[in-house]
Amino acid sequence: MSPRFVLLAVAAAASLATMGTLRAQAAEPIQPIVPAQQVNLGMVELGKKLYFDPRLSKSGFISCNSCHNLSMGGTDNIKTSIGDKWQQGPINAPTVLNSSLNLAQFWDGRAADLKAQAGGPIANPGEMAFTHTLAIGVLESIPAYKREFKQVFAKDKIDIDQVTLAIAEFEKTLVTPNARFDQWLLGRKDALTADELAGYNLFKTSGCVACHNGPAVGGNSFQKMGVVAPYKASSPAEGRIAVTGKDADRFNFKVPTLRNVELTYPYFHDGAANTLPEAVDVMGKLQLGKTFTKDENGKIVAFLKTLTGDQPSFTLPVLPPSSDATPRPTPFK
Amino acid sequence: MSPRFVLLAVAAAASLATMGTLRAQAAEPIQPIVPAQQVNLGMVELGKKLYFDPRLSKSGFISCNSCHNLSMGGTDNIKTSIGDKWQQGPINAPTVLNSSLNLAQFWDGRAADLKAQAGGPIANPGEMAFTHTLAIGVLESIPAYKREFKQVFAKDKIDIDQVTLAIAEFEKTLVTPNARFDQWLLGRKDALTADELAGYNLFKTSGCVACHNGPAVGGNSFQKMGVVAPYKASSPAEGRIAVTGKDADRFNFKVPTLRNVELTYPYFHDGAANTLPEAVDVMGKLQLGKTFTKDENGKIVAFLKTLTGDQPSFTLPVLPPSSDATPRPTPFK
Numbered sequence: 001m002s003p004r005f006v007l008l009a010v011a012a013a014a015s016l017a018t019m020g021t022l023r024a025q026a027a028e029p030i031q032p033i034v035p036a037q038q039v040n041l042g043m044v045e046l047g048k049k050l051y052f053d054p055r056l057s058k059s060g061f062i063s064c065n066s067c068h069n070l071s072m073g074g075t076d077n078i079k080t081s082i083g084d085k086w087q088q089g090p091i092n093a094p095t096v097l098n099s100s101l102n103l104a105q106f107w108d109g110r111a112a113d114l115k116a117q118a119g120g121p122i123a124n125p126g127e128m129a130f131t132h133t134l135a136i137g138v139l140e141s142i143p144a145y146k147r148e149f150k151q152v153f154a155k156d157k158i159d160i161d162q163v164t165l166a167i168a169e170f171e172k173t174l175v176t177p178n179a180r181f182d183q184w185l186l187g188r189k190d191a192l193t194a195d196e197l198a199g200y201n202l203f204k205t206s207g208c209v210a211c212h213n214g215p216a217v218g219g220n221s222f223q224k225m226g227v228v229a230p231y232k233a234s235s236p237a238e239g240r241i242a243v244t245g246k247d248a249d250r251f252n253f254k255v256p257t258l259r260n261v262e263l264t265y266p267y268f269h270d271g272a273a274n275t276l277p278e279a280v281d282v283m284g285k286l287q288l289g290k291t292f293t294k295d296e297n298g299k300i301v302a303f304l305k306t307l308t309g310d311q312p313s314f315t316l317p318v319l320p321p322s323s324d325a326t327p328r329p330t331p332f333k
Numbered sequence: 334m335s336p337r338f339v340l341l342a343v344a345a346a347a348s349l350a351t352m353g354t355l356r357a358q359a360a361e362p363i364q365p366i367v368p369a370q371q372v373n374l375g376m377v378e379l380g381k382k383l384y385f386d387p388r389l390s391k392s393g394f395i396s397c398n399s400c401h402n403l404s405m406g407g408t409d410n411i412k413t414s415i416g417d418k419w420q421q422g423p424i425n426a427p428t429v430l431n432s433s434l435n436l437a438q439f440w441d442g443r444a445a446d447l448k449a450q451a452g453g454p455i456a457n458p459g460e461m462a463f464t465h466t467l468a469i470g471v472l473e474s475i476p477a478y479k480r481e482f483k484q485v486f487a488k489d490k491i492d493i494d495q496v497t498l499a500i501a502e503f504e505k506t507l508v509t510p511n512a513r514f515d516q517w518l519l520g521r522k523d524a525l526t527a528d529e530l531a532g533y534n535l536f537k538t539s540g541c542v543a544c545h546n547g548p549a550v551g552g553n554s555f556q557k558m559g560v561v562a563p564y565k566a567s568s569p570a571e572g573r574i575a576v577t578g579k580d581a582d583r584f585n586f587k588v589p590t591l592r593n594v595e596l597t598y599p600y601f602h603d604g605a606a607n608t609l610p611e612a613v614d615v616m617g618k619l620q621l622g623k624t625f626t627k628d629e630n631g632k633i634v635a636f637l638k639t640l641t642g643d644q645p646s647f648t649l650p651v652l653p654p655s656s657d658a659t660p661r662p663t664p665f666k
Contacts, residue, residue: 055410061409078662266661315647315649316645318404321405322598329411
């Protein structure tokens, strides 16, 4: 065999293998997470600072990262979040990781996209308890922010649209590729153990995948919480009806992503399930009318833990200092 | 002149210049910050995680970084800090930056060193409101922490000494070398403007330097707040008397470092001064019996802003997830 022929044969075989992998991958109801693309890096760096800046809150103590902590799976790992003056939030903080893949933001989908979401907590009296006007006043008084906004947006005045656009651009980078499950999808067949693979097959055959599918393994539809039997929520939230006003949407919530679900405990919109075995058990019973055996539950949980991807990795931002003219926070007023 | 002789002459001249610089530097009452040395890197990485981990608090919401925020000069930039259930702290949170250079920790010096300090806030009912026993219970239940502690300390059980030792080791790395003032001290004579240099001379000739000296420009003695005239504090704290019981120590506080003072507003143990011009004015009047003119005040402030060094730069740590056995935080109980 001539070396040239060998090369061609190898290339053809590789090509066939790739096609085979792609075909197999296309047939799976879950697709790999793709790293962030087409981002504006200047806007990302500005948005990162804003994401970590507690001066966007009335108290000067709460930032986006307080409840969507990037050290902890993009959540606060608390049942329901802590807001201004230690107010107890009505709902569990969903993860910011891979949230760019959601069909809409918030559990009830009331924000169309990340930009629309970002302004919400700043002005929510139970969360950061500030106003957009006051937040802009703070930013306008900080010379280094003034310069950075001007550099990124080429405008003389900072406005809330720029703020939420920058935060959203940063959040677009918070995807978590390279989970072991994605490695398996992409052809590394030894990336999963036999139990994890058995868990994935149970996840598919039991019907979990009907709602938890796509690259985010969820996040792409609204579904009723409590299909087979009613869910007794500890939260007063009624879900999608708050947006549509339609009675049919009562207790319809956005299906949460299961990406990094090992890190995003506690589970459900009311944070009532502390552990994955508990969450899988409740989901099986209330959504599928199915009681998983301990062995089945363990295998599904093992599969779910293969969805933990590479966490966002970046240098902690250093925030520009306030100037003498910057209004000071008022945490105790 | 032979090339060899030229080389020797140049070397001799350079050596004389270096000696001149070193002599000038030795004569200054402030010395450059030296980068961290002799640190245990495994312990630093573990301590960094613990520093950012809110699971060391009862609520699961407050970490060391909440009040000593490394995005904000190692402080919270709030008059007095926010503790568990939004309790108002009695005193302004001092910066963690360069705190390894302090003669003791806390405003009243009640902790001998960083290790002794680190355990305080965890168990303080007004701060993190946890107990050491409960904090250790949380860490023991997290497999990745178990492994990391074992790797670093080679012991089977985690204890509070290991926790505070690791946090202190991380804090030793939080020094801020390379401020413009240090560049000037090290011989870059164009590192300061004429006004900044004039401010430094005023700082020396007016007497500020009597207390604010050494590498940290403070942090190395206890002094009375209100020497020439009494200081009307908004905080009930009485300073060093709480430690020594001696009446002479009433209102004696540790002289704060002026390193990065541009970032560590508001100022004084009660956080009553919002801006540097205000702080310089009050210090002049109450400690030195001196009213600085607007021009003098501006020059001293300009000098103080040259003390901002390279801020600690590191990747935001990713915390190991809790296990099913980890006790959950109780923020609202």
